[in-house]
Amino acid sequence: MSDLSSPADRASPTIRCLLGMLGTDVHNKGIRTLAQMLRDHGIEIIYLGEHNTCEGMTQAIIAEDADLVGLSYSSSNYLDYTRQLIDTMREQGVGDVPVMLGGLIHPEDSDALRQMGVSGIFGPGSKIEDILDFIHRAVGRADEPAR
Amino acid sequence: MSQLADKAKGDKLVGEVLAGSIRTASRLISRAEACDSSITPILKQLFCKAGDPVLLGITGPPGAGKSTLVNQLIQHYRKHDKCVAVLAVDPSSPFSGGAILGDRVRMNQHAADPGVFIRSMASRGQLGGLAKATGDALSILQAMNFDVIILETVGVGQSEVEIVRHASSVLVLQMPGAGDGVQSVKAGILEIGDIYAVNKSDLPGADKLVTSLREMLQLSSKMHPWLPPVVAIQANTGAGIDRLVQHIGEHRDSIRSGGEVHASRARERVRYRVVEICRQLLNESVFSGAGVTDTQLSAIANHQQDPYTLAEKLVGVL
Numbered sequence: 001m002s003d004l005s006s007p008a009d010r011a012s013p014t015i016r017c018l019l020g021m022l023g024t025d026v027h028n029k030g031i032r033t034l035a036q037m038l039r040d041h042g043i044e045i046i047y048l049g050e051h052n053t054c055e056g057m058t059q060a061i062i063a064e065d066a067d068l069v070g071l072s073y074s075s076s077n078y079l080d081y082t083r084q085l086i087d088t089m090r091e092q093g094v095g096d097v098p099v100m101l102g103g104l105i106h107p108e109d110s111d112a113l114r115q116m117g118v119s120g121i122f123g124p125g126s127k128i129e130d131i132l133d134f135i136h137r138a139v140g141r142a143d144e145p146a147r
Numbered sequence: 148m149s150q151l152a153d154k155a156k157g158d159k160l161v162g163e164v165l166a167g168s169i170r171t172a173s174r175l176i177s178r179a180e181a182c183d184s185s186i187t188p189i190l191k192q193l194f195c196k197a198g199d200p201v202l203l204g205i206t207g208p209p210g211a212g213k214s215t216l217v218n219q220l221i222q223h224y225r226k227h228d229k230c231v232a233v234l235a236v237d238p239s240s241p242f243s244g245g246a247i248l249g250d251r252v253r254m255n256q257h258a259a260d261p262g263v264f265i266r267s268m269a270s271r272g273q274l275g276g277l278a279k280a281t282g283d284a285l286s287i288l289q290a291m292n293f294d295v296i297i298l299e300t301v302g303v304g305q306s307e308v309e310i311v312r313h314a315s316s317v318l319v320l321q322m323p324g325a326g327d328g329v330q331s332v333k334a335g336i337l338e339i340g341d342i343y344a345v346n347k348s349d350l351p352g353a354d355k356l357v358t359s360l361r362e363m364l365q366l367s368s369k370m371h372p373w374l375p376p377v378v379a380i381q382a383n384t385g386a387g388i389d390r391l392v393q394h395i396g397e398h399r400d401s402i403r404s405g406g407e408v409h410a411s412r413a414r415e416r417v418r419y420r421v422v423e424i425c426r427q428l429l430n431e432s433v434f435s436g437a438g439v440t441d442t443q444l445s446a447i448a449n450h451q452q453d454p455y456t457l458a459e460k461l462v463g464v465l
């Protein structure tokens with residue numbers, strides 16, 4: 001029953017992006033909207049929802065062979081959570097997977113976040129074009145036009 | 148790279164998968180999804196190292212509770228120290244090719260358990276409820292010492308025949324309020340299940356659905372040693388799961404005790420798998436250029452040549 005004409009066969013590998021929230025954060029509207037927008041641009045989203053632990057999320061990165069990870073925050077303890085996640089990812093050998101953040105991130109924290117290893121920060125009002133552009137560059141497929 | 152170096156690299160990956168490396172397995176599944184034919188020698192080796200896990204397919208309409216049930220099954224099997232792998236398929240958007248794979252959310256409580264491997268797959272244009280790389284992914288997982296492998300299909304609800312072609316036990320999940328008996332008959336679900344579960348038995352209409360499924364199965368059951376049981380469950384609380392697991396075990400025992408029905412089904416699955424691989428090989432030669440030239444395609448487009456002859460030639464090449 002396979003669709004023989006599927007153009008996916010010839011295109012370059014599909015980008016797989018893991019999206020989720022850490023800790024007790026429950027405002028998932030932003031990340032759901034982002035998931036849909038990325039889906040509509042040809043990206044496969046592995047949606048983890050809220051209440052993830054750093055350990056669980058890292059294992060998901062491995063099992064899903066994710067190309068990048070997106071986290072969304074609406075509470076103020078994102079510095080701690082992000083540091084913990086990136087530490088766990090490094091311990092588990094997937095520290096090279098790019099991490100991007102969205103949600104209520106204070107501009108004055110972005111230097112600290114980048115120093116931790118966060119490679120993309122998208123606060124409220126970010127444009128989807130910018131996010132897509134970042135994703136394609138982060139996973140090393142910048143030469144591809146966004147679908 | 149030289150062939151020898153390729154082989155050494157391949158052997159290393161095979162060794163890692165056999166030793167249970169989830170990372171290597173998940174990378175290989177990605178390569179299978181990307182139709183990377185250079186992993187075929189690896190898949191060949193792994194296929195012959197397959198263990199004998201329970202291979203359970205779960206299908207049913209969208210929102211029936213398949214993922215919630217998988218979560219309960221994982222919990223149950225983990226309590227008995229059994230390692231579990233899950234392939235959960237969700238649909239790709241036919242327009243963008245993208246997908247939101249959301250089955251994993253329901254199984255998050257097992258995220259950090261090293262005895263559980265959950266992999267989400269997008270259907271990527273494959274019809275019938277599974278992903279194109281399902282067969283390859285199963286070859287990989289079966290070589291990994293899992294006691295149970297669970298395949299969750301896309302929520303389709305009609306003619307999910309694909310699952311029968313990959314799983315040795317098929318569980319059809321239904322829920323009350325999703326239609327009457329005639330619809331189940333029309334949808335062909337009475338022919339594909341080895342076990343039927345009515346989920347959301349807390350909702351009205353569940354008992355009636357159980358009864359009517361039992362009646363219809365009795366009527367349609369062929370000269371078969373196995374009459375599919377029907378169990379009422381509640382996947383969000385775990386009610387009925389023990390009995391369901393018992394039936395899964397009984398079906399497995401029935402397979403193990405031999406019998407021509409099971410043997411012929413196993414042969415049928417292989418037959419289908421071979422055709423699937425042929426199709427992929429043809430796909431490659433037709434689309435990646437080697438097998439077909441633009442001149443040929445234009446000649447056919449202009450009706451100077453016909454597609455039948457070209458197809459025959461390609462199959463002949465195989």
Ligand SMILES: Nc1nc2c(ncn2[C@@H]2O[C@H](COP(=O)(O)OP(=O)(O)OP(=O)(O)O)[C@@H](O)[C@H]2O)c(=O)[nH]1
Pocket residue numbers: 207208209210211212213214215216250253301302303346347348349350380381382383384
């Ligand atoms: N009332 C009730 N709701 C349930 C039960 N089991 C699952 N649900 C709910 O049904 C909804 C769908 O559950 P899923 O497990 O995502 O269903 P699914 O079949 O995997 O859905 P798809 O993969 O999207 O086709 C969720 O909101 C569950 O909480 C049950 O026994 N009773």
Ligand SMILES: [Mg+2]
Pocket residue numbers: 213214215249250299
């Ligand atoms: Mg599901």
